[in-house]
Amino acid sequence: MVTAAIVPTMTVTVFLTTPARADGDPAFGGHLSEQSAHISASRAEELGRANLSVTPEQRLFEYERAPFCREAAGMWVMGMEDGSCATGADLARASVQCEEGDTLVMPMWRRERATAASPWGEWTDIDAGGCGVDLLPVLTAEDFRRLPLPAPPLTLQPDRGWVLVNIETIVYTDPAPVTLRTELLGYGVTVEATPRSWTYDFGDGHTLRTTSPGRPHPQHDVFHEYEHPGTTAITSTAEWTGRYQVDGSAVWRDVDGTATTTATTTPFTVEERTSRLVGDLCTDRPTPPDC
Structure with missing residues (x-):
């Protein structure tokens, strides 16, 4: 077995409905601030993993996977991390079909704050979730x-x-x-x-x-x-x-x-070898002169 390390490149397309400010997360070019931003599940997972390198006290962003839930008033809100919804809210049904042996992945939600001393903003969904395999890196x-x-x-x-x-x-x-x-x-x-x-x-x-x-x-x-x-x-x-x-x-x-x-x-x-008749065996010692 051989071990090697690979650092692949990744191309990501980000869709933003309103312009982002330039003073926030470099992955988005700025803060989300009540805008709707959707990216691939694998990119959201990458951002969440990278965010763990910052201490909780200093983080300006938090990421969490949770389901979509619909309240009685018809509002879609963030569910619980364990995949459930608050009392009175209905769980959205997932339309994604995953391969056998794979697992369904809940949407990724994100919230932000302007500084480490500022209060946290509202949770906003940034990807629609998918299958577990969608979150994994691709071996190109x-x-x-x-x-x-x-x-x-x-x-x-x-x-x-x-x-x-x-x-x-x-x-x-x-x-x-x-x-x-x-x-x-x-x-x-x-x-x-x-x-x-x-x-x-x-x-x-x-x-x-x-x-x-x-x-x-x-x-x-x-x-x-x-x-x-x-x-x-x-x-x-x-x-x-x-x-x-x-x-x-x-x-x-x-x-x-x-x-x-x-x-x-x-x-x-x-x-290129040629054959000819000899009088004695060529394996004899000494070797016959006609060999």
């Missing part, structure tokens, strides 16, 4: 490619430092998945990577792309016949797909993209 293709994926070992047959012209040179590799651990935005992440195809460069101008990892002789199905003597090496480029699971979630998600690794054999010679 760029993140996947930065992981230390081990190149599948490349085996050559025959492996004796030389091969023969016009005779099959066999190659095969290990298709086993690998499991790695990394971190995204403070979350532990398990990544499972699987090689799905291989491209072989045989060093003589010929290449081969295959989804077979190959097999050793005599069941071999990936091979090449060299046409001319010389010195060369074989390079295999493996293409990997991946899926990942964020700690605390039962959901596995596919990586939207692939990664590649390469492995190269030790240089070897391609030789």
Whole structure:
């Protein structure tokens, strides 16, 4: 198992119904102040987590997930942190359908104050909630490619430092998945990577792309016949797909993209041999002169 750290970039679109002042939370460009601001559930979660780095006494913002509740007068208000509503208020039904094994996430509410000595303002909802997986960081293709994926070992047959012209040179590799651990935005992440195809460069101008990892002789199905003597090496480029699971979630998600690794054999010679009749065994000692 390999561990790596990733700090991904994130693009966030923020919708504001009224202009924000420039003297508040830099994530919004200012205070909310009785305006309605809605962002993605994952962005709201990120802001809430970042806010915990400020001591409670010095915080100008507070975040809390709670349901929408409707009072008898028809007003929508913030419910309790445990998911219930105050006496006389009805709980709004969630229309979100989550994947099996996932959990429903309540809306995020936020309140603010101008200074640490000022009273807190009213709670305002800033996201509509969703599924637990929506709050988790996404492992991008760029993140996947930065992981230390081990190149599948490349085996050559025959492996004796030389091969023969016009005779099959066999190659095969290990298709086993690998499991790695990394971190995204403070979350532990398990990544499972699987090689799905291989491209072989045989060093003589010929290449081969295959989804077979190959097999050793005599069941071999990936091979090449060299046409001319010389010195060369074989390079295999493996293409990997991946899926990942964020700690605390039962959901596995596919990586939207692939990664590649390469492995190269030790240089070897391609030789041309001719046969002829000899009077004695060439294994004799001393070696017969006609061998």
